[in-house]
Amino acid sequence: MSRKKRVLVGKVGLDGHDRGAKVIARALRDAGFEVIYSGLHQTPAMLAATAVQEAVDCVGVSILSGAHGTLLPALVQELAQRDAPEIFVFGGGVIPQDDIPGLVKAGVRRIFTPGTSTTEVVEYLTQEIENG
């Protein structure tokens, strides 16, 4: 018996560009993950409710709108409020280096900056999920 890894990949807020999210979703699929894709224009509360219903290991959010400082910490809090603090949050998109320490402090597990290879994302998530 082996545990199938499950990941929610989502888009929050007004940003309608989901190429990056779809690239990550495909890379994770090819690595054997079950990837739930949320669609566009979700709120942090909607993503957290979906993550709980889907019993995923983690939620990945792609943000290109500049609103990461509000949306990602809000998602972490929404998950905690739903008694699901162990579902971890990671992010990607255009997020400036300077903003990363603040996001990590707010409970975001990892931010992937532009240029990160999909292999690196897959390896990181595999390790984080397998280590619990």
Next chain:
Amino acid sequence: MTRVAKVLAGSVRAAAQLMRDLDDGVPAARLELARLHPHTGNAFVLGVTGNPGSGKSTLVDVLIANYRAQGLRVGCLAVDPTSPFTGGAILGDRVRMTRHALDEGVFIRSVATRGALGGVSRSTADMVHVLDAMGVDVVIVETVGVGQAEVDIIRLAHTTAVVLVPGLGDDVQAIKAGLMEIADVFVVNKSDSPGAHRVVKSLTMLRDLEGARPDGWVPRVVETVGTEGLGIDALVAAVESHREHLANGAGNPRAAARARLEIEAAARVLVDEGITAAGNLEALVERVVARELDPYSAAREILESR
């Protein structure tokens, strides 16, 4: 509080975690399911199946809205395919259902087929039972996009709706075996597209040609435009009249047939797991290759060593 108690109290979190364990074949989770079993049998299970792109997810979205307007709690299992090459999956049916994301009366779970070929995963029946036990009134099971012969949905559903769209073939397609035989309700979706009336006509002719099913039910034909919500009241009414038909006695033989199929499927899962777990498999392989043993005798040794 145990997880079983939490599920019975309606906890989405506990039910979702249990479903995941059942999907992964965790033995302890099956014991929990056994304890939930006496509390099941109350939910109505509607199967929605049909070709890829026929609009199943969109129809399910409007069906959920319709049942919610009636004050019913709704569970939805949306099945999408697992890659046979990598074991991974992209599950995207929820994209059409996001307006229900914050409704506490709606529980949507994406399910990957994980190698099953009948349109649903092996675990889908287990997940239906979990939703049933947690007090959901209606469970909608959306299969993967299917072709002609993936009919496992009848193992789960009280009522099966087969969704068809114009433009997929002539009327000979409609008299073929398989999918066409399992419909309690035929849904001609995208009925504003050219050719829709011909599909309705050939389905109605087929229905009249075949007459009533052995249990007396005459399949309904309903036209819808899912994206506009058109025809949904008629679809819900057709489903409801089939449900009444079942309640008036026709449901009992079907319940027995479903239970029989489910027991057989569960037995196959246990046998499969036994084969995977068999410690003596490699030794048997060598003996069969060396012609000391034939495959059937080897299989018998595996089953008897459990």
